[in-house]
Amino acid sequence: MATLADVARKAGVSAATVSRIVNGSPKIVSEELRERVLRAVQELQYVPNAHAQLLARSHRTTVGVIVHDVSDPYFAEITRGLQRVASEQGRLVIICNSYRDPDRELEYVELLRAHQVESIILAGSGYHDPAFTKSLNAKLSAYMATGGRVSVVGRHKLAGDAVMPANEEGGYLIGSAVFSAGHRHVGVVAAPRQLTTTTDRLAGLRRAAREHHRTLPSKRIAYAEFDRDGGAAATAALLDADPRLTAIVALNDSMAIGALSALRERGLSVPGDVSVVGFDDMPIARDVTPPLTTVRLPLVEIGARAITMALDAPQPSPRVEEVPAEVIHRESLAEPRD
């Protein structure tokens, strides 16, 4: 690989001059040298070594993002918003997938710190696990103590600024919609209970139930993997336990799609026999049959806010921004037949 020194030698100038030209420093360089240098750069196909640059430069311009899985539309949207702001601010972003593994999350915090990122953004549900929360907080605090900025999306009790999607409220809204429609036998298809998102959404659902003078007995809640197949399995289990179910609330759209497929397999029509609602409003939600009634969170905006806070001037005390949820009414929810 050609180095700065090679270019300098070839152009017959000092390394300093080459550096100034290549990086467009404010220092004025004569047209003649500039041309000579640029030609040498071309001929040698010189590309500056990013690591050497980062080492030599004092200011950092890259931010790290830790999500569960970018290929999940939920995170893809958040990331999109985040990237937009990042590139507006001239920042590079490194994306890390934890695949819902707390240990990997910890490792990534370390990795990002090692890469000297300017700030770390943690998105995606937290875990009900005090030991983990503690060590994560320790790492985050150490990072912040040395000038690092942290912002989190939807994580409770963590160091740094936070953007909080209204999971509880969303649960409440969708629950209200279901109960108001007149459903009495409602099953819940839930993601693993150690995810705080699950418990938050569930809490909202419970609040809605109470308001409608109903309860959500735990046997009507099936926990499964956070994906389509998990949703299908949980739905099957729910139906086996109680065939009278007239509505299924899935705690995210992927699982709702699984529910749809499980119902279809049993020859039950939606919403004729059973209503189904989801959560997140993934793009595909409007394209399944029937289109899914679900809860929309302004994900792009959430991502944008998270990074904005992280790049803002540091505040004396951590900020928390709440963002509202909204029910999107489509055809998968109807009144029970009765």
Next chain:
Amino acid sequence: MATLADVARKAGVSAATVSRIVNGSPKIVSEELRERVLRAVQELQYVPNAHAQLLARSHRTTVGVIVHDVSDPYFAEITRGLQRVASEQGRLVIICNSYRDPDRELEYVELLRAHQVESIILAGSGYHDPAFTKSLNAKLSAYMATGGRVSVVGRHKLAGDAVMPANEEGGYLIGSAVFSAGHRHVGVVAAPRQLTTTTDRLAGLRRAAREHHRTLPSKRIAYAEFDRDGGAAATAALLDADPRLTAIVALNDSMAIGALSALRERGLSVPGDVSVVGFDDMPIARDVTPPLTTVRLPLVEIGARAITMALDAPQPSPRVEEVPAEVIHRESLAEPRD
């Protein structure tokens, strides 16, 4: 940020010793010093500066991947296969989204080179643009000349090893399925024509048409954006131009889903009135109504092969591996009603 030197000072040893302990070098260090150092590392929350490490170390262990968009299931799958092999081989992978912008692709090659990656993997359709191909090749060659490894997925005429998904064959197979079913009025919903994937798949379709003594007149081909809405728009245009259409071949599943929605909007049933087929077998393909007949490419394996080649010992001449396509029969394709 604490540095190696800080740790060394605190533990009362030399920097060399700290480095050896932290990196687990083969050189033996006494238990006593090891403990002292580890304690200092803990107390200072020391994390080695990754850039300094990369600068100091000679060997590279990270590979770069350039895709159109990881959140697209197509690339998500490829990336998954790739990541698996990468972590087996102890490599880190940097993912870059070009969002189908050739210039951004060029920039990313540069960026990855700057980051001293060990190899670059380029996945996703190429462009019919000689000027672009030329400058991309120039950059790639420069990179390879300095020991970089390159492998590409489904790109023609590019430097480096290549994994070629059978786009043409896939087009042929799905085309044969449609024509064999007896369809005579077939419309094609295509992605932008400057993508080589589009033309390859189309070529296969044409071959199938010829074999069934039919043609694919250009007015039966509608080009649009590579997404759901593009598919819907193209379908609408096709239907307006010729209401007798009994089958629509979409050149990828996202567009097929758009087609489904456009047909639904017009009150046409699938496959009763019009059959629809897709390409790629995205996970969602089986969950739409009706489930989509489509072409499956072993994407995970494609990704794995691409990185395997890139990490292999360099070969004297570039290798090309073809991977076959397979039609997945589901309900969206049926015989025309007549």
Next chain:
DNA sequence: GCTACTAGGGAAAGCCCTTTCCCCGCGCCT
């Protein structure tokens, strides 16, 4: 004509680590 600047360029000191080379002292062998 002399001083006082300024523009333009270079030398060199870092940035933080890895790794080679070297040194010291100990135990072993003869």
Next chain:
DNA sequence: AGGCGCGGGGAAAGGGCTTTCCCTAGTAGC
């Protein structure tokens, strides 16, 4: 007892770049 080998540790030389500081001319000002 002397030489040798080796285990354990440190000094220092990079690795490629940025940036401060300094120097030299040339220019303007009086």
